[in-house]
Amino acid sequence: MSTTTIAAAPVGAADMPGARRRRWASALPYLQALPLWLVLGVFLLIPIATIVAVSFWDDQEYALVPTFILDNYRDALGSHVTWSTYVSTLRYAAIVWAATLGIGFTVAYFLSFHVRSTLWQMVLFQLCAIPFLTSNVIRMISWIPFLGRNGLLNRSLMAVGITDHPLEFLLFSPFAVVLAFVHLYTLFMVVPIFNTMMRIDRALVEAARDAGAGPVAVLRHVIVPLSLPGIAIGTIFVVTLVMGDFVTVQMMSGGQSASVGLMMKNQISLLQYPSAAAQAVVLLITVLLMVWAILRVVDIRKEL
Amino acid sequence: MADGVELVAVTKRYGTVTAVDAIDLRIPAGSYCCLIGPSGCGKTSTLRMIAGHEAASAGDILIGGRNVTELAPSQRGTAMMFQSYALFPHLSCLDNVAFSLRMRGVARPERRQRAAEMLARVHLAEMAERRPAQLSGGQQQRVALARALITNPSVLLLDEPLSALDPFLRGRMREELKRLQRDLGITFIHVTHAQDEAMALADLIVVMEGGRILQSDHPRAVFERPRTPFVARFLGGHNIIECRPLGNGTFALADGSAIQADDAAIPADGPVKLAVRSDRMRLAAPPDWPNRLAGQVTAVEYHGSFVRVALQDQGGSDHSLLLSETDFYAHPVGLGEQVVAGFRPSDVHLLTN
Numbered sequence: 001m002s003t004t005t006i007a008a009a010p011v012g013a014a015d016m017p018g019a020r021r022r023r024w025a026s027a028l029p030y031l032q033a034l035p036l037w038l039v040l041g042v043f044l045l046i047p048i049a050t051i052v053a054v055s056f057w058d059d060q061e062y063a064l065v066p067t068f069i070l071d072n073y074r075d076a077l078g079s080h081v082t083w084s085t086y087v088s089t090l091r092y093a094a095i096v097w098a099a100t101l102g103i104g105f106t107v108a109y110f111l112s113f114h115v116r117s118t119l120w121q122m123v124l125f126q127l128c129a130i131p132f133l134t135s136n137v138i139r140m141i142s143w144i145p146f147l148g149r150n151g152l153l154n155r156s157l158m159a160v161g162i163t164d165h166p167l168e169f170l171l172f173s174p175f176a177v178v179l180a181f182v183h184l185y186t187l188f189m190v191v192p193i194f195n196t197m198m199r200i201d202r203a204l205v206e207a208a209r210d211a212g213a214g215p216v217a218v219l220r221h222v223i224v225p226l227s228l229p230g231i232a233i234g235t236i237f238v239v240t241l242v243m244g245d246f247v248t249v250q251m252m253s254g255g256q257s258a259s260v261g262l263m264m265k266n267q268i269s270l271l272q273y274p275s276a277a278a279q280a281v282v283l284l285i286t287v288l289l290m291v292w293a294i295l296r297v298v299d300i301r302k303e304l
Numbered sequence: 305m306a307d308g309v310e311l312v313a314v315t316k317r318y319g320t321v322t323a324v325d326a327i328d329l330r331i332p333a334g335s336y337c338c339l340i341g342p343s344g345c346g347k348t349s350t351l352r353m354i355a356g357h358e359a360a361s362a363g364d365i366l367i368g369g370r371n372v373t374e375l376a377p378s379q380r381g382t383a384m385m386f387q388s389y390a391l392f393p394h395l396s397c398l399d400n401v402a403f404s405l406r407m408r409g410v411a412r413p414e415r416r417q418r419a420a421e422m423l424a425r426v427h428l429a430e431m432a433e434r435r436p437a438q439l440s441g442g443q444q445q446r447v448a449l450a451r452a453l454i455t456n457p458s459v460l461l462l463d464e465p466l467s468a469l470d471p472f473l474r475g476r477m478r479e480e481l482k483r484l485q486r487d488l489g490i491t492f493i494h495v496t497h498a499q500d501e502a503m504a505l506a507d508l509i510v511v512m513e514g515g516r517i518l519q520s521d522h523p524r525a526v527f528e529r530p531r532t533p534f535v536a537r538f539l540g541g542h543n544i545i546e547c548r549p550l551g552n553g554t555f556a557l558a559d560g561s562a563i564q565a566d567d568a569a570i571p572a573d574g575p576v577k578l579a580v581r582s583d584r585m586r587l588a589a590p591p592d593w594p595n596r597l598a599g600q601v602t603a604v605e606y607h608g609s610f611v612r613v614a615l616q617d618q619g620g621s622d623h624s625l626l627l628s629e630t631d632f633y634a635h636p637v638g639l640g641e642q643v644v645a646g647f648r649p650s651d652v653h654l655l656t657n
Contacts, residue, residue: 203390206357211404211451212378221403225394 048284055277062271072278082279085258086286092174092249092259093242096181100238101231103182104189108230109223111190112197113205125194128187140180140251147171147179172254180252185241189234196230197223232298236291243287306334306490307368307381307458309354314363316349316515323349325515326363331508333368333458336485336492338502341512342538348463350512351495355384355461367459378404383457387464389448391436397423398432401450408455422450442473453488460485462494466501478504499539503527511535533655536579543585543623544655545578545597553649558619563595565652577655580647583626587613588635589646597645599623601637615643 055072058065076082107128115121131139146152147170154166169175200223208218246261260283267276309331316324324346331337339347352358354365356377365373372380383404391400398419399406405415423429426446436444445465452460465481466474482505485492496502502509503523510520511534519531530536533544545563547555553565555578565578585597599615602622611632613625625645637643 201388201390203386203388204392206377207384207386207390207392207451208403208407209357210355210377210382210384211455212407213403217407221406222392 051277051280054274055281057274057277059272059274064273072274073282075275076278076282081258082263082282085260085263088257089243089259089261092177092181093239095178096185096242097235097238099178099182100186100189101235103186104193104234105227105231107186107190108193108197108227109219111194112200113223128190131183132187136184137247137251139184140248143176143180143183143252144171147176172252172256174253174257176252177249177257180248181242181245184248185238188237188241189231192233192237193227193230196227200226228298229300232294232300235294239290239294240287243283243290308333309337309459309491309493310366311350311354312364312366314350314353314365315361316346316353316358317361322515324353327512327515327517329510329517329520331491331493333491334489335507336482336505337494337508337510338506339493339495339510339512340497340499340502340538342497345512346515347495347497347510347512351384351461351463351493354380354459354493355382356380357384378407381458382461383452383455383459384461385448385452385463385465387467389436389444389468391444391447391451393436396433396435397428397439397447400436400447401454403451404455419450419454422454423447425453426450441468441470442477445469445477449484453484457490459491459493462492464495464497466496467498474501481505503539511538513538529653530579531656533577533579533657536655541582541626542579543582544621545580545623546575546619546621547578548575557597557617559598559617561596561598563597563652564649565654566649567653577657578652579655580652582612582624583610584651585623585625585645585647586631587625587627587637587643587645593646593648595647595649595652597623597647599643599645601639601641601643604637604639613637613643615645 054064056068056070058067058069058071111121111124115124144151148154149166149168149171151171153170154163157163157167158165204222204226205218208222213221244261246259246265249257249259249262250265260279264276264279264283267273267279309329311327311329313326313328314324315322315326327346327350339350341347349358353360354367356372356375356379360373363373364371367380367382377384391397392403395403398416401422402410402415402419405418410418420429420432423432426449428443428446428450431439431443431447436447439447445468449465462481466477469477478501481492481494494502494505506523508520509523509526511518511526513534519526519535526535527539527541530539530542536542536544545557547557547563550556550562553567555563555565555576557563563578586593589596597617599617601613602616603612603614605612605614609629611627611629613627613632614622615625616622623645
């Protein structure tokens with residue numbers, strides 16, 4: 001009995017229809033892509049789908065009512081508060097973007113074009129990254145004793161005689177929010193710009209100099225245009241981070257400033273999940289539109 | 305519009321390493337000069353110092369009689385064509401060519417027109433709006449050439465311009481470079497490690513090694529009389545024979561046989577090296593050729609118009625003979641055969657170490 005089976009097996013393998021083997025072969029790539037699909041599905045698609053679904057639900061007292069209503073969006077988009085919060089958040093995003101771009105570009109330019117040895121490049125690069133070894137909150141809190149009314153900065157300024165009363169705008173103000181944002185997110189600008197700059201062929205700079213370009217012209221006509229992909233990636237990082245932030249704004253403004261994230265956080269603490277979900281969808285669409293606009297202007301494919 | 309270039313004791317040091325060691329060189333106006341040598345010989349550093357992309361550690365560089373040692377690259381009247389072409393990837397070919405005009409403040413319509421004319425000159429008029437990445441290697445090189453020539457430089461500096469091209473294209477570009485140099489009448493300084501390229505192009509060939517100039521002259525003069533064993537080996541086509549002088553132009557080989565040389569400058573004693581061109585040696589040489597070199601055939605290569613026979617003498621040194629196809633097939637030899645190569649005293653000359 002078993003002998004026949006064994007004897008039959010090779011015949012069966014040889015006879016295995018080509019079609020079935022081909023079907024296996026064509027399914028293989030999908031199988032290889034499956035793990036990534038699972039990860040994206042569980043951690044990206046399902047959460048977003050949930051948020052979108054909840055944004056159409058109703059909430060009564062402490063209960064969520066699965067239904068399909070547009071009230072949440074009507075409230076969100078019809079409210080004056082939402083619009084002014086968006087204006088304030090976008091203003092933060094714009095100011096922080098300009099500041100991180102200025103600092104980030106300068107640091108990246110210095111690191112890649114003026115630091116000659118690779119060793120020093122790595123050392124200085126690591127130095128930029130050291131603040132990231134602690135949490136965002138701790139880095140923010142560390143500003144408070146420095147900027148406060150009786151903080152280090154105010155006391156020093158008064159001791160030197162630059163001012164005779166403490167400067168109030170330093171802490172719990174829009175200034176403090178921007179300062180903290182810039183402190184937190186500049187590295188996200190430095191890294192992609194540095195990466196792009198390291199890939200610029202140094203012969204291009206010489207070719208420009210050979211053609212009579214001075215340092216400013218080299219920067220303007222060669223380095224900036226060729227760094228645009230890095231600038232775009234850094235911009236996407238910084239803008240999306242600032243748009244979605246709520247901790248920094250709350251802590252550094254002392255609760256005096258609003259942001260879209262903060263608005264959602266307040267709704268969640270009031271258990272208004274559907275309203276918060278609708279706000280989240282609006283924010284998501286806003287940020288995606290901004291990213292799309294950036295990608296329209298700059299081609300970053302070579303950087304990926 | 306051509307300017308001559310003169311280097312006076314030009315030195316380049318990188319830390320403790322001396323890349324170029326106090327070289328003197330005079331390149332006549334309107335000549336085609338090739339700097340040649342193995343990698344690390346200082347030829348590229350020399351070119352980059354002439355261009356102004358590298359500061360000379362010591363010495364003076366004169367272009368058209370003007371000391372330019374301290375001047376910026378664009379003030380020297382030179383233009384450089386880079387090895388990797390260094391075309392700006394974000395600009396169209398036309399804008400690449402027009403770049404230096406833009407830097408000089410030439411108005412847009414004029415610079416675009418002049419750039420278009422220059423592109424037409426290198427037969428790329430229809431590629432004007434393409435980006436460099438959309439062109440073939442040969443086309444990119446012609447754009448780089450057009451970009452270098454647009455400012456009417458008096459000296460064009462070329463850093464290994466042909467090394468990235470395939471052999472067929474290399475031959476064509478070589479002709480084009482030479483024709484262009486003749487038409488423009490400006491000085492070309494061309495760095496290469498390929499001796500055939502240098503021989504074919506140069507009016508003045510400068511052989512460098514270890515940061516020094518070993519020999520500089522017309523290619524024919526260098527090939528006829530390489531001064532040192534290194535030059536002879538680098539140019540190729542020479543056999544180097546080690547022997548002992550016996551006086552009166554006679555030398556003893558390691559195996560005891562003697563050879564004669566007409567070379568006038570023969571020293572009295574010490575081991576010496578003699579050079580004989582590979583194409584001046586024959587198998588089955590006429591009886592009135594007194595010099596003989598015995599050896600075993602280690603390779604026979606058929607090259608079409610000529611046949612190369614490699615042989616090893618009793619001392620273990622390798623030599624090669626370039627025989628005409630007719631000569632070889634009149635007396636064919638095979639691998640491993642013992643043969644005797646003959647040559648004339650007038651074809652022997654002395655090398656200095």
